[in-house]
Amino acid sequence: xxxxxxxxxxxxxxxxxxxxxxxxxxxxxxxxxxxxxxxxxxxxxxxxxxxxxxxxxxxxxxxxxxxxxxxxxxxxxxxxxxxxxxxxxxxxxxxxxxxxxxxxxxxxxxxxxxxxxxxxxxxxxxxxxxxxxxxxxxxxxxxxxxxxxxxxxxxxxxxxxxxxxxxxxxxxxxxxxxxxxxxxxxxxxxxxxxxxxxxxxxxxxxxxxxxxxxxxxxxxxxxxxxxxxxxxxxxxxxxxxxxxxxxxxxxxxxxxxxxxxx
Numbered sequence: 365x366x367x368x369x370x371x372x373x374x375x376x377x378x379x380x381x382x383x384x385x386x387x388x389x390x391x392x393x394x395x396x397x398x399x400x401x402x403x404x405x406x407x408x409x410x411x412x413x414x415x416x417x418x419x420x421x422x423x424x425x426x427x428x429x430x431x432x433x434x435x436x437x438x439x440x441x442x443x444x445x446x447x448x449x450x451x452x453x454x455x456x457x458x459x460x461x462x463x464x465x466x467x468x469x470x471x472x473x474x475x476x477x478x479x480x481x482x483x484x485x486x487x488x489x490x491x492x493x494x495x496x497x498x499x500x501x502x503x504x505x506x507x508x509x510x511x512x513x514x515x516x517x518x519x520x521x522x523x524x525x526x527x528x529x530x531x532x533x534x535x536x537x538x539x540x541x542x543x544x545x546x547x548x549x550x551x552x553x554x555x556x557x558x559x560x561x562x563x564x565x566x567x568x569x570x571x572x573x574x575x576x577x578x579x580x581x582x583x584x585x586x587x588x589x590x591x592x593x594x595x596x597x598x599x600x601x602x603x604x605x606x607x608x609x610x611x612x613x614x615x616x617x618x619x620x621x622x623x624x625x626x
Contacts, residue, residue: 365443365444365445365613366445366447366503366541366542366543366544367445367446367447367543367544367545367546367612368447368449368534368535368537368538368541368543368544368545368546369386369446369447369448369449369546369548369608369612370449370451370530370531370534370535370545370546370547370548371383371448371449371450371451371488371548371602372451372453372530372547372548372549372550372602373450373451373452373453373454373455373456373457373484373530374451374453374549374550375451375548375549375550375602375603376453376454376484376487378602378603379488379491379492379602380488380491380492381605382548382602382605382608383448383488383492383493383494383507383509384492384493384494385605385608385609386446386448386494386507386608386609386612387492387493387494387506387507389609389612390444390446390505390506390507391506392504392505392506443505444505444506445503445504445505445506445508445543446506446507446508446612447497447500447503447508447510447537447541447543448488448494448507448508448509448510449481449510449512449530449533449534449537450481450482450484450485450488450509450510450512450530451481451484451529451530452477452480452481452484452529452530453480453484455479455480455481455483455484456477456480456481456529456530458480459473459476459477459480460477460526462476463526470524470525471524473524473526474524474525474528475513475517475524477526477529478512478513478516478517478533479513481512481513481530481533482511482512482513485509485510485511485512488509489509492509494506494507494508494509495507495508495509496508496509496511497509497510497511498510498511498514498515499515500515500537500540500541503541510537512533512537516533521536522536522585523585525585527583527584527585528583528585529583529585530583531547531582531583531585531586532583532585532586532589534547535586535589535590535593535595535597536589538595539593539595544596544598544614545595545596545597545598546597546598546599546600546608546611546612547582547597547598547599547600548600548601548602548608548611549581549599549600549601549602550601550602550603551581551601552600552601552618552619552620553581553599553600553601553618553619553620554569554572554581554582554599554620554622556572560618560620561620562619562620562621563620563621563623564620564621564622564623565622565623565624565626566587566588566590566591566622566623566624566626567587567591569582569586569587569622570584570587570588581599582599582622587622587624589624590622590624591624591626592624593624594624594625594626595624595625596621596622596623596624596625597621597622597624598611598617598619598620598621598622599619599620599621599622600617600618600619601618601619604618607619
């Protein structure tokens, strides 16, 4: 199992707990006990009163069945490899402010923002028990935090624009590694007219806009990238670590499934 987890900068206070839970689950040298995990998650949901209705659970299982047939994950036979791609968060926000103040060029803004991702990666590495990696070739088993600057600078695979942020960079990493793609953010998923959308196509997502407080909470380039590369993305709320685990395992979970493999 190979999964790329884009960990949003908005979760900087929760990120250490999320990563360490993943490290606990997917520690190198051990075998993740999926059945036990979901027994524990179910118990936590019961204890917290967050158990979905029977209808909702049936719908979730149906969604998971469809996802399982999509062929999205080409690495089911691989050891458990979880690659954490850091967002930009406050570090990228500083670059945005510098751009607004000084009128930076697109190239400068792009690489400074990627370096902002590296700063967040340094923070995550310092505060968690995950390993560091500067390469996505033959990823090591377990949980690794990806430092993206070196590889992106060498290959330069994406446009230099504020439309392309850590979301699309993480999707590119998932595409390059043949991994499933999970976006972990601070909201439950995509909202339309105040309601959580459980499933949406990439073209429909592009049409909704990109405001986290409004509808989609993704960068503008992500829907097109997913569609072009026939990829799906699961968006979940990282304030609930059990949802992250469920999404990593490809199991039914509260969130938004973005369909690019259509």
